[in-house]
Amino acid sequence: MTHHDTAPADTVTQAPGGVDPRSAGPEGPFPTQEQPDQPGLTGEMTPTPDHGEESWVRRHRLTGRKALITGGDSGIGRAIAIAYAREGADVAIAHLAEEQDDADETRRLVEAEGRTAATFAVDLTDEQATVELVAAAREALGGLDILIPNAAYQRQRDGIENMEVAEVERVFHTNLVSTIVLAREAVPHMPPGSSIIVTTSIQASEPSPGLLDYAMTKAALVAFAQALAQDLAEKGIRVNAVAPGPIWTPLIPATGFPADKVAEFGQDTPLGRAGQPAELAGAYVYLASDESSYVTGAVIPVTGGRPF
Template identity: 65%
Template structure:
């Protein structure tokens, strides 16, 4: 593959102004994010592994599911019922790669649902080697004096509590050599005021990753995180950002553009692979040059 200028490898101009309802859909996102459909070439780095992904229907989750499948992994993932169309598209990509795929339309904010979906995924996959904690919710806030309590709860229940429950249920099924990977964010270290509650959960995810790596290391389970910068996914036009923010999204990075989901997949593949056998408690920033 020829070397490409990272400044112009993907869309590097203004996006059209656009607004979506939560949770956001790929088909309504312009331009459509690149998940690696035409670019990811598998090298059997995850052959035979069984991976469960939260939020696997679109954006980063879809890119990870696609890359994992092309690397030889079977996939199970969870998504909201409203994301069924995106989920089917992701499942088709996985199956086209010759791997099995099951997905579940549930809201993991319900404690028993979160626990049950892990049990179902383990049964459907026949085991569990990689857990990707990726599902997230965010909304742009006008200020601390106006944010509704129920919105704060939704952010914390989706981004933190559900993932703690899912991890609690998954770990007993994971053998030495297994891997847990959390999607944190540059917001963990560079919080934006409109995303203060989301940023709080991302900072907590970093602490969760580091603490869990210490707990599970003696069991042979590695725990790491990926910290995306501005990545173009359906979540962005569904966050209630001002038009000009969406139009110029990611242009404040040193590379001058936002990242695409496909550009994150390699970090997850690496962390799940044997190449990262001595990597645990680490956070890999994928930020277009922004400091983390």
């Protein structure tokens, strides 16, 4: 088993007090690039996102835990899977069939840490398939005590007058309805001490007109986490959320943004750059660990300084 102790020297500038956050990742601008549709694929991105393959340091905070991560093949989901495996958790990931290559790579990375990994090709807009996913993940891992509804769909919208109901429904079912179904199916089998961690977004509090329907779902996920946290507290299950800002994942070149928006992605943050998936993983580890035993109904913003 490989032990990763330090971040790559060529991507991190060490300041006297720690890593300088202004230069802890590529500062941009990004090369012009676009992927025709979602799901976006990691191998077609330049530069390749940092998921923590070399930088995440294990501290054994999730030993013996069992996690289901949707959208776990790439981007934030892959970063969570790598961090969880290094912290001692077994991991199941859900992905679309078109993302099998990325899912296989995430599985390899988890198994390289000596942990159990399972991958499931699932369309989360299909309720029965989502129900079966939770059952299959529990069987593959021998239980379930961490649920991370992370999969999301977004497309750039060109005005309210051009919005198609079918597209809006796809966004709502992928981002929001599937989260409800996943929690509904998982909670009866989750022991006290379990965690549900949803991925919301800076879009929940700072919505962009071009992402109207996506922003609506992310705002709803904040309410979901806060309400469900109160409901499940008596069961000893904590519910929290992480709100990413601009993070360099396959979702970005596959959203249909104008070329200049992709090139300048994240440069409007106070830290002046986009975040890397690995920079989100710590929030998910903290919220799943015993270190956050008094934290429920919370939202942790990881936004490069943009106010949430």
